[in-house]
Amino acid sequence: MTKETFFAIIVLIMKKFIGGDEIKMSNTSMDQLREQLDSLNLDILKLISKRAEIVQQIGEIKSKQSTRRFDPVRERDMLNYIIEHNEGPFSDAVIEHIFKEIFKLSLGIQEDDKKKALLVSRDRKETDTVIDIKGVPFGNGDAQFIFGPCAVESYDQVANVAKSVKEKGLKLLRGGAYKPRTSPYDFQGLGLEGLEILKRVADEYDLAVISEIVSPADVEQAVDYIDVIQIGARNMQNFELLKTVGETNKPVILKRGMSATISEFIHAAEYIARGNGDIILCERGIRTYETATRNTLDISAVPILKQETHLPVLVDVTHSTGRRDLLLPTAKAALAIGADGVMAEVHPDPAVALSDAQQQMDLDMFDEFYAEVNEFKNATKQL
DSSP states (O other): OOHHHHHHHHHHHHHHHSTTOOOOOTTOOHHHHHHHHHHHHHHHHHHHHHHHHHHHHHHHHHHHTTOOSOOHHHHHHHHHHHHHTOOSSSOHHHHHHHHHHHHHHHHHHHHHHHHHHOTTBTTTOOSOOOEEETTEEESSSSOEEEEEOSBOOOHHHHHHHHHHHHHTTOOEEEOBSSOOOSSTTSOOOOTHHHHHHHHHHHHHHTOEEEEEOOOHHHHHHHTTTOSEEEEOGGGTTOHHHHHHHTTSSSOEEEEOOTTOOHHHHHHHHHHHHTTOOOEEEEEOOBOOSOOSSSSBOOTTHHHHHHHHBSSOEEEEHHHHHOOGGGHHHHHHHHHHTTOSEEEEEBOSOGGGOSSOGGGOBOHHHHHHHHHHHHHHHHHHHTO
16 A cells, blocks of 8 residues: 555545544644554554445345446445545545545455355365265375266177276276267267166176266166266256255266356356265366367366365366377376366277267277376376
């Protein structure tokens, strides 16, 4: 704060709250003047604190009413009212500058309060959330891997992938039974039959199943077959589905929407967190003007989400790139930047896959991919 600003506030406080009485300085000693300044400083502090309390109360009301925090018309009216009562010694421009800064800080208080209120925010819980998935700790600093086919097509297909996952000492198997697709003519998944196949295979290989649910009506039945509920990008803001999933006791992987901001992503997680705090955030790329990849992997979202929330963060390298030749470098990037896990798709024969053939690894490529990415993971842990 500049000297001019400081004294302007002092003058305003003196005129407003001391009744306009002039301070007689002619016969006053330096010590007495300093005592008066100390007293005024405390008065200013009390008034600033009182104003902050009122601002917080207004922010709570605006939040409940879904009203915009910044109201330019109200701000201009307040400034005009203050300037009308400005009797100097500072110009109207100086007074307006001072109070604009005060108003800006007030908006910051309301924003901070809103962030602190979120159950998923780092302000609410400083320690990292660690989620147990059938004995696998997710979010404890040791990155985990999730592999499996894009869509469940048959028992043999899933079992072949599960066998390869198991041989690597891994525990987490993904597979799509319900497949929301851009075109209604594309393969939509086997539905309940697909969940039954996943459950059978998981039991045989002692794996945990992760699968997407797209409708609130399917949640109650699906929880009997899977260990982790996945909410896909297209359903990130399907609020009824989020609330329904929040009523379960199953961990949830929430994928970022194709055009969702990080703030929108975090608030979507909040819908789930009101009933179920076992949430893993999944960065899976966002839609941009770039066409070289299926989506654009927002790798910077990983540290931002880990700073803003206490939830584990997963990176889906398959859907973010749409290219199997980019899976390894993006997986390494995810691990290097601090992701809690990496997800990628594997199919016994991608050429005949019923969905996303171009982005799934075959079993040989899967072996090579995992060997190198696991080596990289272990190397980075030692740094």
